[in-house]
Amino acid sequence: MSNPESTSQSPAPVKTFRVDALSVRVYDSQATMAQDLAQLAQDYLQNLLAQQGSATVILATGNSQIEFLDALIVKGGVDWTKITLFHLDEYLGIDREHPASFRRYMRDRVENRVNPAAFHYIEGDTMEPLKECDRYTRLLQAQPIDLCCLGVGENAHLAFNEPSVASFDETRLIKLVKLDEKTREQQVNEGHFPNLSAVPQYAFTLTIPMIFSARKIFCLAPEERKAAPVRDMLKGEISTAIPASVLRRHEQAILFLDVDSASLL
Template identity: 65%
Template sequence: MIAATKFFSVDDLKVQIYNSEAEMAQDVAEIARKYLQDVLELQDTAAVLLATGNSQLKFLDALIALGGVDWSRIILFHLDEYLGITADHAASFRRYMRERVEKRVFPQQFHYIEGDALQPVAECDRYTKLLQAQPIDLCCLGVGENGHLAFNDPAVADFQDPYSVKLVKLDAVNRQQQVNTGHFPNLNSVPQYAFTVTLPLICSAKKILCLAPEKRKAQVVKEMLEGSISTESPASILRKQSQATLFLDINSASLLSLKC
């Protein structure tokens, strides 16, 4: 069993730091597996909300490789999708999830946001009803370079959002991140709008595991943990969630002054 090298809390948020991203991913996978096993001992199914992005790759691979989860009793959702993008587009989050998760574990159901729906507002309503049909047992998150959770960028983040799913305009930092991480060839090719699950829905999950490795996340992690709890850093809302844990590697934690 791999263990974190440092443990501390910031407000209600638990934080764990690891020597490497690989060690972090392996330990989070073991935590997620044990939690899902415990949930399925108490109820027939578990609802899980998954994130995409490079921060999730090692974790998802490790979780699937561990085995021991009865995926036939798991109902899966995802956090966001670009507006107007087809399911087979190289950057589609539906494609990411189908290739990296659904085709490997065969869950009971994977509910997808249809990014190319003919009526986007109706699609928000449809997905909202699916999410609200049962409590979310586990939410797995990443943190964007502008502090976003899902596509809740600072300009559109709302800690009291009345919606569970909404359409938002992506900011320039977010869109450039998609280019920098290889999802699109240039800024003009990144869609300007996207569907996102909102912050209150994310925070309603019974357990939240947030992974934020790599040096490029160091500044936003510092702002998230050492700045004020504000929509200027949407991820800072996790500091009010006692059911949440933030997992860092030594690179993403490198700028923190509050490590203990």
């Protein structure tokens, strides 16, 4: 399989370096970052499909993902009918049609545009949350994960693995967690909810070991508001107090930054 980092067709980062096992790429703008990542993802998925005939990908929601997902879909060249998709998290008690539902985000921005082999959704409005965890676990266990795309929260969380609940040794693949107030405030600030009281207090999240099991990880963390968590994840100790720091142990993880999010490095 060719190395997707070696492509010459995409915009070049202004800086590349490594922190422990983690590759880091810094771009002059978020738009350039999205275009290069879309090229790398396209190359990787094309190679996977050529080699094994199918692929399984976990996608993330959030503002950091929008430009990348759109660029990847617009590029074309990927046979999505051979790709099974999952997503990282969903609020507990939220309807699939709610404007802030991650299922709605994925359906509108991805599924309806590419028609994948399957898109397995976390049913956030289930009446039996623990049974939903069991159901999603079985789906995740049915095949290896080829790629996980994700972002970094303002408190350095991955998916909804907050510092207060993150575990590097978790045996579950998905769990129910209580959200930190800082994370709930971030959802308001990003325009997903009108005020803090409207943000659910609990959510489903894939666990860190589940994320870490992916063969390759693409992590996006643009914008100035991510500068502090990026600094902490790259310069601090690898610990659950900084959940994103665990990516420094993954040999096939790449962190994508713009000059704003890299400003404190």
